[in-house]
Amino acid sequence: MQLSNTSKYAIRILSYIAKNEDKKLQNAKELSEILEIPYKFLTKIMTDLVNKEFILSIRGREGGYKLARSASTISVLDILNAFNELTHFSECILGSQTCDPQKKCILHDQWAKPRTLIKQMFAETTLEKIEGEDFKT
Amino acid sequence: MQLSNTSKYAIRILSYIAKNEDKKLQNAKELSEILEIPYKFLTKIMTDLVNKEFILSIRGREGGYKLARSASTISVLDILNAFNELTHFSECILGSQTCDPQKKCILHDQWAKPRTLIKQMFAETTLEKIEGEDFKT
DNA sequence: TTTAAATACTACTTTAAGGTAGAAATTAAA
DNA sequence: TTTAATTTCTACCTTAAAGTAGTATTTAAA
Ligand code: SF4
Ligand code: SF4
Numbered sequence: 001m002q003l004s005n006t007s008k009y010a011i012r013i014l015s016y017i018a019k020n021e022d023k024k025l026q027n028a029k030e031l032s033e034i035l036e037i038p039y040k041f042l043t044k045i046m047t048d049l050v051n052k053e054f055i056l057s058i059r060g061r062e063g064g065y066k067l068a069r070s071a072s073t074i075s076v077l078d079i080l081n082a083f084n085e086l087t088h089f090s091e092c093i094l095g096s097q098t099c100d101p102q103k104k105c106i107l108h109d110q111w112a113k114p115r116t117l118i119k120q121m122f123a124e125t126t127l128e129k130i131e132g133e134d135f136k137t
Numbered sequence: 138m139q140l141s142n143t144s145k146y147a148i149r150i151l152s153y154i155a156k157n158e159d160k161k162l163q164n165a166k167e168l169s170e171i172l173e174i175p176y177k178f179l180t181k182i183m184t185d186l187v188n189k190e191f192i193l194s195i196r197g198r199e200g201g202y203k204l205a206r207s208a209s210t211i212s213v214l215d216i217l218n219a220f221n222e223l224t225h226f227s228e229c230i231l232g233s234q235t236c237d238p239q240k241k242c243i244l245h246d247q248w249a250k251p252r253t254l255i256k257q258m259f260a261e262t263t264l265e266k267i268e269g270e271d272f273k274t
Numbered sequence: 275t276t277t278a279a280a281t282a283c284t285a286c287t288t289t290a291a292g293g294t295a296g297a298a299a300t301t302a303a304a
Numbered sequence: 305t306t307t308a309a310t311t312t313c314t315a316c317c318t319t320a321a322a323g324t325a326g327t328a329t330t331t332a333a334a
Binding site for chain 1: 138139140145148149152213222230231241243244246247248250251254255258261262267268
Binding site: 027028029043044046047050057058059060061062063064065 | 307308309310311312313
């Protein structure tokens with residue numbers, strides 16, 4: 001019951017950038033130090049975030065990253081979706097690909113309520129709404 | 138947001154054995170075919186389940202496996218705990234080791250409610266209570 | 275007493291995620 | 305125009321989980 005490291009990093013990175021939108025641009029070196037994410041791994045994820053259109057990058061000296069769209073339009077669910085994390089948890093705690101209510105897996109009934117609650121929570125939590133202050137770990 | 142394969146297999150195996158307690162013993166070959174779990178991997182997990190005292194094994198010809206204690210005393214939470222799955226999800230969706238409410242991680246407030254619900258669900262769901270019929274996948 | 279059916283043990287291989295290294299490309303400042 | 309600060313690309317290494325193979329051990333039936 002853990003998100004992948006990549007997803008967790010992505011959430012933390014985007015949250016941090018959202019919280020510091022006043023500073024126009026964030027660069028990889030600083031992000032890496034502040035968020036305690038290995039530099040090379042972070043830049044790999046940043047490229048992903050750019051390709052997935054969460055982030056705009058400005059290359060070259062004085063370049064850096066900023067949000068591609070407003071923090072209020074990016075939900076945690078969007079992020080998880082982009083990193084293929086949704087396909088898992090939204091479907092089945094036991095990993096079934098297709099949820100057939102006629103042929104319930106053994107935890108179907110029990111899992112239904114928590115599943116709905118989690119999904120709602122992820123959908124409603126936009127970057128704008130994130131309050132916590134500890135972006136590390 | 139997935140359980141490890143090992144945990145999922147363990148849940149399915151124990152559920153199936155609980156549901157068929159009338160048949161005195163289950164053997165690895167049949168379990169492997171019925172549950173569609175690779176034979177060699179299944180026997181590895183069975184040994185774990187024996188060591189962790191969920192299962193009693195009878196060796197030799199006509200041997201097999203049965204529950205070591207009553208289905209009503211084994212919760213999904215127990216199983217996850219035994220396979221070190223709890224340490225993760227019970228603590229933090231973002232993977233923090235220690236949850237310090239003075240120093241909330243960015244999803245603390247949102248995660249609190251779903252987390253409680255999931256944990257309750259796992260704790261309340263004993264093998265006896267599992268209703269679903271599809272033990273595969 | 276031999277044999278067949280079962281679990282248990284030891285060791286290896288495969289796969290995917292996580293992470294690292296080095297160099298290329300871009301761009302503004304000096 | 306050179307240089308330094310930046311992102312981007314390509315390729316590789318590491319680790320843990322998942323899965324496989326072979327053999328030893330146990331035990332009841334034949
Ligand atoms: S039956 Fe329930 S738990 Fe199983 S796959 Fe479908 S939704 Fe998931
Ligand atoms: S602050 Fe909340 S989400 Fe973060 S580690 Fe603690 S319990 Fe988990």
